[in-house]
Each structure stands twice: as structure tokens, then as C-alpha cells.
Amino acid sequence: xxxxxxxxxxxxxxxxxxxxxxxxxxxxxxxxxxxxxxxxxxxxxxxxxxxxxxxxxxxxxxxxxxxxxxxxxxxxxxxxxxxxxxxxxxxxxxxxxxxxxxxxxxxxxxxxxxxxxxxxxxxxxxxxxxxxxxxxxxxxxxxxxxxxxxxxxxxxxxxxxxxxxxxxxxxxxxxxxxxxxxxxxxxxxxxxxxxxxxxxxxxxxxxxxxxxxxxxxxxxxxxxxxxxxxxxxxxxxxxxxxxxxxxxxxxxxxxxxxxxxxxxxxxxxxxxxxxxxxxxxxxxxxxxxxxxxxxxxxxxxxxxxxxxxxxxxxxxxxxxxxxxxxxxxxxxxxxxxxxxxxxxxxxxxxx
Ligand SMILES: *[C@@H]1O[C@H](CO)[C@@H](O)[C@H](O)[C@H]1NC(C)=O
Ligand SMILES: *[C@@H]1O[C@H](CO)[C@@H](O)[C@H](O)[C@H]1NC(C)=O
Numbered sequence: 267x268x269x270x271x272x273x274x275x276x277x278x279x280x281x282x283x284x285x286x287x288x289x290x291x292x293x294x295x296x297x298x299x300x301x302x303x304x305x306x307x308x309x310x311x312x313x314x315x316x317x318x319x320x321x322x323x324x325x326x327x328x329x330x331x332x333x334x335x336x337x338x339x340x341x342x343x344x345x346x347x348x349x350x351x352x353x354x355x356x357x358x359x360x361x362x363x364x365x366x367x368x369x370x371x372x373x374x375x376x377x378x379x380x381x382x383x384x385x386x387x388x389x390x391x392x393x394x395x396x397x398x399x400x401x402x403x404x405x406x407x408x409x410x411x412x413x414x415x416x417x418x419x420x421x422x423x424x425x426x427x428x429x430x431x432x433x434x435x436x437x438x439x440x441x442x443x444x445x446x447x448x449x450x451x452x453x454x455x456x457x458x459x460x461x462x463x464x465x466x467x468x469x470x471x472x473x474x475x476x477x478x479x480x481x482x483x484x485x486x487x488x489x490x491x492x493x494x495x496x497x498x499x500x501x502x503x504x505x506x507x508x509x510x511x512x513x514x515x516x517x518x519x520x521x522x523x524x525x526x527x528x529x530x531x532x533x534x535x536x537x538x539x540x541x542x543x544x545x546x547x548x549x550x551x552x553x554x555x556x557x558x559x560x561x562x563x564x565x566x567x568x569x570x571x572x573x574x575x576x577x578x579x580x581x582x583x584x585x586x587x588x589x590x591x592x593x594x595x596x597x598x599x600x601x602x603x604x605x606x607x608x609x610x611x612x613x614x615x616x617x
Contacts, residue, residue, distance in 0.1 A: 271306060295544070299323065305330055305345070320349040331363055332496035338363045356402050358382055360393050361420070361517055365400050367393055372406030390415045390422055412436060446481030446504075446597075454484055460516055462525045472511070478597070479508055486551075494537045497550045504598035505530050506552030514554060552594075 273612050298314065302322040316322060316330035324331040332349035337359055340348035340575055352359060352366030369375045371383035373391070376383050385391050385406035388565040392405050414436045417422045425436035428449040432442050438449035461483060461607035463476045471482045485501025486608055487581035488494060508526035517525040524532065530551070539549035547553040556566055577585050591611065593601040604610060 296327065299327060301327075302333075307343065307345070312586075314345055316345055316347070318346040318348055320351070321347050334359055337366045349453075351411070358404060360400070361391065362393075365393070367404045368404055368405030370405040373404060390420055392420070409436075438493065445484075446478045448481050448485070450480070450484055455480070460524055461529075464517075464525075475508055475511065475594075478504060479526055479529075482508055482526070482598075486533055494539045496551055500598040500600075501552055501553050501592045502533075502598070503600070505533070506554055507594065507596050507598060509554055526576060527554075 291311070294306070294313050296306050298313060299306050303316050304313040305316055306312075306328050308328055317331060320333050320336045321330045322333045329343065330345055330347045332347060333355060335352050336349040337352055338347060339350050345422060356366040356368045358367050358369060359365075367382075372385055372389060373382040375381075382391070382404045389406040389408045392401070392407050393403075394400055407422075412424050412430055412435070413422035414425045415421070426448055429436050429438050432449045432451055433439055438444050441452040442449055443452075443455055444450075458614045461479055463472070463479060482501050482505035484599065485498035486505045488496045505526055509530045512525060512527050515525075516527040516531060534548045534551050534555070537548040537551060541547040541549055541553075544553075546556050575584065576587060579585050589606040589611065590603055591606055593604050595601055595611075
């Protein structure tokens with residue numbers, strides 16, 4: 267909900283600006299506020315000062331928080347938060363700002379920042395028991411068994427199965443390699459060396475494509491002797507997205523290296539199983555191309571199979587075309603079947 271609300275506000279502002287071309291809204295840049303006491307007031311688009319005693323700009327810069335070594339006692343989301351000093355034996359502000367803690371196991375007080383030093387690799391910072399009770403200590407706890415710290419470093423979560431398959435633990439020892447968050451064996455990587463991360467003859471690399479093309483390629487290719495259906499469905503959608511990012515452009519530079527689109531096409535061509543009677547749509551694969559071998563595109567353009575006629579008469583039932591999309595995130599996760607409303611589909615000049 268939040269991003270949509272922001273966009274809406276922005277549009278209102280733009281309309282206003284266009285309607286009164288002589289009228290300028292004097293707004294400050296979001297990074298122009300002078301820390302440690304100024305924050306960006308998103309209501310009036312200026313820098314304002316945090317007015318509560320012992321408060322300062324929050325980490326994000328759009329609100330106020332307590333200074334290090336103080337705990338919050340009141341915060342209603344205004345410029346004025348209320349802070350109370352932390353004292354020995356709990357001199358440090360907790361992670362959420364609402365308590366005072368001491369630096370416990372595996373960490374110590376950093377005199378410069380007034381915070382506990384970061385936990386060693388493979389450990390998480392714990393300030394609450396599992397039922398949510400706040401503890402008086404900030405402890406470092408090692409993630410055991412098949413778990414690793416999550417991105418926020420505050421919870422141990424199961425690592426990707428591929429690590430466990432390779433090492434029996436959460437490590438991916440040499441010569442195995444991690445790509446796109448997955449541990450691939452040396453043997454798997456060997457078969458996929460011939461990938462092309464460039465754009466046409468340009469040598470520019472995209473970090474995302476470089477990181478994920480190998481993962482998409484290996485995940486969407488069935489293992490030797492496996493059936494077409496034995497592909498990681500998410501990896502195939504990811505591969506489809508990597509091809510869309512290339513604007514469906516199949517590399518044709520004579521190097522025989524495979525970019526996302528060439529690979530997608532090859533994996534689709536190798537696949538003999540269709541979805542229903544649709545020849546172009548292969549089981550487990552996103553459908554991005556009409557069959558280039560059969561030169562289906564001209565056939566589609568002159569196809570008369572859809573007999574319904576649509577009009578532009580508002581009162582007529584047939585003037586409304588109900589469109590739905592199957593949506594996937596960039597990394598291939600399925601987001602559901604969605605109505606094409608609210609700007610979800612941008613109809614361009616050539617569509
Ligand atoms: C929550 O956990 C704390 C510390 O482990 C314990 O003392 C307390 O009794 C627990 N509360 C409940 C309702 O289980
Ligand atoms: C399938 O592939 C996706 C994309 O690479 C990956 O995020 C996901 O973890 C894979 N799933 C499994 C079960 O390996």
C-alpha cells in the first residue's frame with residue numbers, strides 16, 4: 267500500500283505544478299538535511315529539526331530517534347520523540363530503540379559508537395527470547411545445524427538445500443561455487459561455461475545477469491537422463507525474465523555463446539512436451555516466442571480463430587476486453603493471476 271500512496275501524492279503534486287506553471291514548489295532534496303539533528307519532513311518536503319531532548323535523525327533520515335545510549339519512551343511519529351538515558355549495567359540502546367541492554371556473549375561495547383560490536387560471521391544478535399521477552403543483554407549466538415544468519419542477522423534460518431546436498435552443512439567449499447544464492451558443484455558449472463553476459467557486441471555486464479544467468483541456466487536444464495518436467499520452475503521463469511531484460515534479443519555474434527534468450531529458445535526447442543495443444547508453449551517453460559522453426563508469427567498474424575468482434579462503443583458489452591496476467595517477480599517467483607488494473611500493464615505504442 268505504501269508505495270502506491272507515495273506515487274499518488276507525487277502525481278497530485280505534478281498536476282498542481284502543471285496547472286500553475288508559474289508557481290514553484292520549493293522542496294529540499296531528501297539527502298540535504300544536516301545530520302545529526304535534521305530529518306527530512308516528508309509532509310512539507312523540507313529539512314526540520316528533531317526537537318526532543320537527546321534525540322537525533324533516524325537511520326533512514328525521515329524521522330527522529332534517540333541518540334545512542336538512550337532508549338525511546340514515547341514516539342508518535344512526530345519530530346519530537348522522548349528519550350531516557352541508558353545507564354550501567356545496561357548502557358546500550360537495543361536494536362529496536364525501545365530498551366537498554368548490555369553487550370553480552372561474543373560482543374563488547376564499542377566506545378566510539380556506544381553500541382555493541384558486530385557479531386562474528388555465522389552468528390546472530392539476540393535481544394529477545396523466543397516468546398518475545400526483551401532481554402537485558404545483547405548476545406551473539408552461533409547458528410547451528412543446517413541454519414545460517416538471515417539478512418538482518420537476527421534469526422537463524424535453514425540454508426538452501428543445495429549447500430546441504432553438496433557439503434552436508436551450510437558451506438559450499440571450493441571448487442563448488444555460489445551463484446544466485448545456490449551452491450553449484452564443480453561438475454554442474456563445467457557444463458555451463460559457455461554463457462554470454464554481454465549486450466550485443468558491447469562488453470558491458472549487468473551484475474544481475476552475471477549473478478543469475480548461470481543459476482537460471484543450471485536450474486532450468488534437466489539433469490542428464492531426467493525428463494522435461496524435472497526442471498526448477500522458478501529458475502525457468504527467471505531465465506525468461508533474463509531474456510525479457512535483453513528485449514527478447516537473441517545474440518547472433520558467431521561466438522556460439524548462449525545469452526538468456528538463446529538459452530531459453532534452446533531449452534524450449536529441446537522440450538517435446540507441450541502445454542495442452544499449444545505447440546509453442548512448452549511444459550515448465552515461460553512462453554516468450556512463437557515457434558521460430560515453424561515461422562509461426564506470420565501464421566498468427568493472419569489467424570482467424572478468434573471470431574469475437576470488439577467495438578469502441580462504450581455501451582456495448584464487446585467494447586470491454588477483460589485482460590488478466592500471470593505475474594512473476596524478477597527472480598521467477600509466481601505472484602499470482604492478477605487483473606490488469608491500476609497501471610499494471612503499460613500499453614506501448616507498438617502493442
Ligand atoms: C517467556 O520467556 C521468558 C524467558 O524465557 C519466561 O521467563 C516467561 O515465563 C515466558 N512467558 C510465557 C508466557 O511463557
Ligand atoms: C529454483 O531456482 C530459483 C532461481 O534460481 C531458486 O531461487 C530456488 O531456490 C530454486 N529452488 C530449489 C528448490 O532449488
